[in-house]
Amino acid sequence: MxxxxxxxxxxxxxxxxxxxxxxxSERALLECWREASTELQLELDDALWLSFVGHSDRVCRDLLRERLPEAQVQALLAGLQVRYDARVEAGLxxxxxxxxxxxxxxxxxxxxxxxxxxxxxxxxxxxxxxxxxxxxxxxxxxxxxxxxxxxxxxxxxxxxxxxxxxxxxxxxxxxxxxxxxxxxxxxxxxxxxxxxxxxxxxxxxxxxxxxxxxxxxxxxxxxxx
Known part of the structure; x- marks a missing residue:
């Protein structure tokens, strides 16, 4: 076929x-991901975030925990959330x-x-x-x-x-x-x-x-x- x-x-x-x-939304989220990672001085490449595409928040958090200690996971997600909230509210x-x-x-x-x-x-x-x-x-x-x-x-x-x-x-x-x-x-x-x-x-x-x-x-x- x-x-x-x-x-x-x-x-x-x-x-x-x-x-x-x-x-x-994915491009906006990728940009927020980069900004939050840079602020925390974390060396995380785009390929990690792109591996999250299509999966639930729970799966994405579990994948992050395989790479980072819990404190960094929480800080990264908090920074990401603030940035992405602003993008969503502004209209995607x-x-x-x-x-x-x-x-x-x-x-x-x-x-x-x-x-x-x-x-x-x-x-x-x-x-x-x-x-x-x-x-x-x-x-x-x-x-x-x-x-x-x-x-x-x-x-x-x-x-x-x-x-x-x-x-x-x-x-x-x-x-x-x-x-x-x-x-x-x-x-x-x-x-x-x-x-x-x-x-x-x-x-x-x-x-x-x-x-x-x-x-x-x-x-x-x-x-x-």
Whole structure:
């Protein structure tokens, strides 16, 4: 199957990741990470933060603890939080094609959900500030499940809340963890990578990979009838 082949079934719902897919948050977070690390004189490279993409806060904290003593972890996270709070409250940019795709799905009567590893309060804050919240029928976050991505729990719960069959859902994701979560849920992922390009192992999963939500729309629209 070509990775650019249009979706071959009529979807009953489209599920969206949030950070890095709809909201341009990963670059802002990376900049905050660098600033907080520099302030504490910690030698941490970008590759460490990029390994966090798509994972829950708990997983990221555990990975940090493998590299740093607890006191430094707490200081780093506190500095990161202050900086990122200010970025979020100022408003983060929206990815090209988001509102156009949401409008198309609304017009065709296709339910829409957000499935994000981000904690619920932060997810709702971001979605509201971005003007995205009213466009979704349900929001499932890392706060709502025991196991976050790459486990399928977030997407399975979203399908359950929408009352749709998982195997007829399309998932839009930027991260490898999110793609694995969608596949584990029996769903059809379309990956729109952000800061982390899919490696050979991820590409071997055989899912569709495109460079923007505009191209993702081109794969979805023909299946809507």
């Amino acid at each position: 070509s990775l650019l082949q249009p979706v071959e079934f009529s979807p009953v719902a489209v599920l969206f990741d949030m950070d890095g897919l709809m909201i341009e 940019p929206i990815k090209a094609g988001v509102f156009e795709l949401l409008a198309l799905l609304h017009e065709r009567g296709i339910p829409r959900a957000v499935g994000t590893s981000t904690r619920r309060p932060r997810a709702l804050q971001k979605l509201e500030l971005a003007g995205l919240l009213p466009h979704f029928d349900t929001i499932v976050t890392g706060s709502d499940v025991e196991h976050s991505k790459p486990a399928p729990d977030i997407y399975l719960l979203a399908a359950k809340q929408l009352g749709v069959a998982p195997e007829r859902c399309i998932v839009l994701e930027d991260s490898a963890a999110g793609v694995r979560a969608a596949l584990a849920a029996g769903m059809t992922p379309i990956q729109v990578p952000d800061l982390v390009a899919p490696d050979d192992e991820v590409r071997a999963l055989g899912h569709r990979i495109v460079d923007s939500l505009l191209h993702a729309r081109a794969l979805i629209e023909p299946a809507l009838g």
